[in-house]
Amino acid sequence: MPKCLVCYKWTLDEQDIRVNPDDLSLDTSRAKAKISDFDRNAIEEATLIVEKHGGSVNALSYGTPDVKQSLKDVLSRGPEKVYWIAQSGAQTSDAYVTANVLAAAIRKLGQYDLILCGEGSSDEFNRQTPVRLAALLGLPCVTYVEKLSVEGDTIKATRRVADCSEVATVKGPVVISVLNQINKPRIPTLKQVLGAAKKPNEEIKIADLGLKPESLQPKSARKSVKGFVTKRKKIVYKEANAAANVAKLASSLAAEGLC
C-alpha cells in the first residue's frame, strides 16, 4: 500500500492577470490564487492510486503566508493531511531554495514510496523542482509521466517526451512528475469540501528544518517583469453575411501580399 506525498504550489491564476498597456506592468489585483494546474493532476493521480491500492496521500506546500488559504482546497481533492511551510518573502525564492526547503521537509517527515509533483508550475513553469528533489533526496526520478501504475513495490510510468513515449519501470521510493493529460482532476463535491475542514493540517517551521542560511539564499533574482505585448491590427469583420466577411479578409490578406 503506497505512501504518497504530493508537492503543490499555491499560485496566481495567470488567466486573470492583465498587462497595463501604459507601462507594461502586470495588474494582478483581479487574479485569484489557485493550486497550480499540473499539481492538481498530481494530487488527483495520488488520490486515484490510493483509492485503488490503499495507502495514504499527504500533501506538502511551501510559499508565502498565503499558502494557508490553500489548505481546505487541497484537502477537498483527496489528501488526508497537508503539511505547509510559510515564509514571508517566499515569492523571491528560486527553484534552488524551493527544492532545498521541500527536500528538508520530506527528510523530516520520513519515507514516502511515491513523491508526486506537477510537470511545472503554471506561473514559472521552470520544471526543476521534481528533479531537484530527487537529486537532493538521492531518489530516482521519472519525469513527464502521462500514465502511472503501481504493482506491489514496482512503479510503471509511461513518459511522453516530444514525439516519443516510453515505459519507465522503477522501485519506490521515487519522485514522479506528471503531465496534465494523465487524468482529469475531480471537482470536489460539497461533501468533500465540508469534509476537508475536518482533515488535519500541520505547519512546519522553516527554522526547524536545519537548513544553513546559504541554502535559503536565492541564486537568481528578478530584475524586471514586463508584460509581453505584440502590436496587432485587431481588425475584426463581424457582419451577419459570412461571404462579405470573407471577401474583406481576402482583400486584407491580398493587401499584405499574402494571397
Add this chain to the structure above:
Amino acid sequence: MPGIITFSEERELGKQLLTPALELKKSLSGPVTVLALNDADAKELAALGADKVLVLQAAGGWPEGLSEAISGLVSTAAPSIFLVGGTLPGKHIGAYVAAKLNLAMVTDAKSLKVENGKLLTTRLLFAGLALCEEESVLPVVATIPSRTFLPPNAAGKAGAAETVKAETDSRVAISDITRAESSGVDIGAATRVVAVGRGFRKQEDLKLAQDLASVFHAEIACSRPVAEEEHWLPIDHYVGISGHTVKPELYVAVGISGQVQHMVGARESKVIAAIDNDEHAPIFEAADYGIVGDLYEVLPLLTAALKKK
C-alpha cells in the same frame, strides 16, 4: 578551469548552443567544452568552434539516465556556465546538475549575457504573458530552447575530441520506446500555418482546414487539446507553450479561442488571422484580422475566394 560547457542530446540544438557559448566566452575566461553522445555529433560540434569535445560512452539510450554522469563531468570541469539544450530531457538533466552542484538554473533563456560577474537572462513567465529579466550568480545552469539561436559558422580550427565513460542510472529501466506517428512535417519551419482548435466538432471536419491550407500552401497545426486529448493530429503538430513556437509570415487560427498558452507559440508570426464564432474570444485581441462566424460556413467560402485569386 572556468569556461563554458554545453550539452544537448539533439545534434541540431547542440550546434545552436555554440552560438551563445562562443559569445559568452568573450566575457569569461576559459574554453568552450561540448559534451556529445556520439562520434558523429562530436565531429560536427568540434568543427563549429568548440575548444574541446567530450564524447560520452554510455550503454543506455536514455539521456536523463546520464544525469549523474554529466553532473560529475560538470563538477570536475567547474565551468562558469553550463548551457543545456532546452528539450524535456535537457531540462531534466540541467535541473539535476543544478541541484547536485548547488547552482541556480534558468529555464529556457531567450537571451544571455554576463555583466558584473553575473548571468543576465530573459525568459517567459505566466505561460508567456510576461517577460522576466533575471540575474543569477555564477556558476549557473541555463537551458536554451531550440531555434533561439542559429548555429555558428565553421571555425578555422577544429577542437580536440576525447572519449569518456559514462554510467547510466540503473535504478530506472526504460522499455517500450514508441515514436509517435510523425508526419515528417516541420511546423516550426513553415512559412504559412493554418492552425485548428476545439471549434471543430469532429476529426473529419479538419478536411475544411486542409482544403484552406492547400490553397495557401500552408502546413496544418493545432492547439494542445486537439493533439493531446482528441488525438486528431500527431503530437508534433501542436503550437503552444510546451509545443512548437512558429514564426510564419501568416498564421490562420481557426476555432481557437486564443488562450495565452497557445498564443505564446504563435505570436511571433508576421500576420495572424483568426476565425471563431465567439466575438469575445481572446484570439481577436491577438490577431491582425478576424472573422466572427461559424467556421463551417466561413472556411469553404474563404477557400473558394482564395482559389479564384
